[in-house]
Amino acid sequence: MALAYGTDEWLQEYNKLVEEGLSTGQPFIIGLPEWVSTYEKLVQADEPYKAAAKTWEGSVVLHILAKPDIGIDRDIYIFMDLWHGDANYFRLVPPEVGEAGAFVITGEYERWKQVINKELETTKGLMQGKLKLKGDLPTIVRAVKAAVRLVELSGMIDTAFPDENPEAPQKIREVLAKAEQLGI
Amino acid sequence: MADITLGSRADEVPMAGMLADMLKANLEKPAKMKIFNSLKTTVYLYAEDADAGMTMDFDKGKLVVYGGKEGKPKLEIATDAATLLELANLKIKMGMPYYFDATGRGVLKKLMKRQLKIKGMFGHPIALTKVTKVMSIN
Numbered sequence A: 001m002a003l004a005y006g007t008d009e010w011l012q013e014y015n016k017l018v019e020e021g022l023s024t025g026q027p028f029i030i031g032l033p034e035w036v037s038t039y040e041k042l043v044q045a046d047e048p049y050k051a052a053a054k055t056w057e058g059s060v061v062l063h064i065l066a067k068p069d070i071g072i073d074r075d076i077y078i079f080m081d082l083w084h085g086d087a088n089y090f091r092l093v094p095p096e097v098g099e100a101g102a103f104v105i106t107g108e109y110e111r112w113k114q115v116i117n118k119e120l121e122t123t124k125g126l127m128q129g130k131l132k133l134k135g136d137l138p139t140i141v142r143a144v145k146a147a148v149r150l151v152e153l154s155g156m157i158d159t160a161f162p163d164e165n166p167e168a169p170q171k172i173r174e175v176l177a178k179a180e181q182l183g184i
Numbered sequence B: 001m002a003d004i005t006l007g008s009r010a011d012e013v014p015m016a017g018m019l020a021d022m023l024k025a026n027l028e029k030p031a032k033m034k035i036f037n038s039l040k041t042t043v044y045l046y047a048e049d050a051d052a053g054m055t056m057d058f059d060k061g062k063l064v065v066y067g068g069k070e071g072k073p074k075l076e077i078a079t080d081a082a083t084l085l086e087l088a089n090l091k092i093k094m095g096m097p098y099y100f101d102a103t104g105r106g107v108l109k110k111l112m113k114r115q116l117k118i119k120g121m122f123g124h125p126i127a128l129t130k131v132t133k134v135m136s137i138n
Helices: A008-023 A033-044 A047-052 A095-099 A109-116 A122-128 A137-142 A144-154 A168-182 B014-026 B030-038 B081-087 B102-112 B125-135
Strands: A060-064 A076-083 A086-092 A103-107 A131-134 B003-006 B040-047 B052-059 B062-067 B075-079 B091-093 B096-098 B117-119
Touching (some): A008 A033, A008 A168, A033 A086, A060 A095, A076 A095, A109 A122, B003 B014, B030 B125, B096 B125
Parallel strands (some): A060 A103, B040 B075
Antiparallel strands (some): A060 A076, A103 A131, B040 B052
8 A cells, every 4th residue: 555645754765766766876867856856846846936936925745647568667756845936846746636726737648758858838839738737727827937947947957868868768657667656 | 707709710710718717717807807898809820830810800798709810900929838828927017018027028128039920000099008917807
């Protein structure tokens, strides 16, 4: 049975996953705990983001749809707890937690890869239906500069893409198997 | 509640549904609803980079949103997707769109550089102002 999300035990086990991943060194595979942790640190240290997100309130969830042929056997939810310019924490979460985020942006793996590689601008992706937003659009529009900066920062992570790396699908499966006990 | 319906091909253009939802939320404000009730015009919005377009047919308290271009719109606004959303971020002061803050100046700059094109802005200035006010989330 999976550990209850948000408990100390859950957090300890999750942090272990992060540490294990970080110890392998960059580049990190998109969507894995070490990638998410690196993203968190980047955002936490970024002054332009802080300035642009001064009035932002609410969690944002990046939802990567499953793509089993590259090892993503189930959907991944990256939960970003954001408040008034602070990035409190970013972490992978169980689906029910992810779906309950204030803003959930959903897309296929290929779309997220395009976003990170700056080949797909988020607004354009939303208007084309390549990405889907659940949440109050006017709130996002008010904070459009912060949202753009968040996306820019994701492109600064030294990222490994599983469709380009033959060993990555196996690694993703191993991590997701360990993450199962966390309900992720 | 505002009478907003999706017309032909709107379901094929995600942008149409998105902006219709945004407009519905805006029209919960009585001041915007009042303008909406007096607005009669047609507007074509085109996001060039997304190659997505939609037509809004305002008819005094009713709005039909179409996917693509429908009929002969009086106003045609073409720019990139992000700038279309920036337009919704324009502040309204003294009942008019405000162009003297960073967002407003950004919009003017794009107009000058032709990164934002508004056909009909001189022929239908009042309709354009009303549309801007209704679309503004501020």
